[in-house]
Amino acid sequence: MFFRLTILLGLTLAALTPRAAPAQTPGSVAPAERRIRLTLEESLRAALVRSPEVRQAEAEIEGVRGKQLQAKGLGYPQIELTTVLGPSPRARGDQVSSPDDQYSPEITGVFVRGGLEIIQPVFTWGLIRNARLAAEHGVRATKAGVDVKSTEVALRVKLHDEYVDFTRVAPAVGARRGRKVR
DSSP: OHHHHHHHHHHHHHHHSOOOOOOOOTTOOOGGGOOOOOOHHHHHHHHHHHOHHHHHHHHHHHHHHHHHHHHHGGGSOEEEEEEEEEEEOOOOSOSSOOSSOTTOOOOOEEEEEEEEEEEOOOOOTTHHHHHHHHHHHHHHHHHHHHHHHHHHHHHHHHHHHHHHHHHHHHHHHHHHTTOOOO
């Protein structure tokens, strides 16, 4: 038993031990060193699709659209239906004396009660119209916020692209002028 456990443990450790990478030839590139080249437009598109800031701003639009739906529903009638169903024990006699025990668990009937309430706003003094307008403006403002976030992300990508171009060109310009560039 101990021998089998030792062999099983040894095989498990051997399987989990990292293996040495094969030797690299001078012309080959290691998988970790491979680079993907993108144009500025491709990098902008990828950044805008993947940016969490832009996604958050787009999610805020959905929240504001929900408020807009609530504002649109303010003018419609509100209907409330209430139903009550409960047990009814047998009750005989009057309020002072009865042959039935009030704590008896015996249920002899059922009572039902229902109610319907309809509320239609008639005079709102501009509340509904103003709420709808405010919700519509909120949607427009939130969409503008998405545009602002998209512009900020695009600007960061372009600044990074300019920085990369500068770091590529600066050593060559400095070497032509006879300066040592670090």
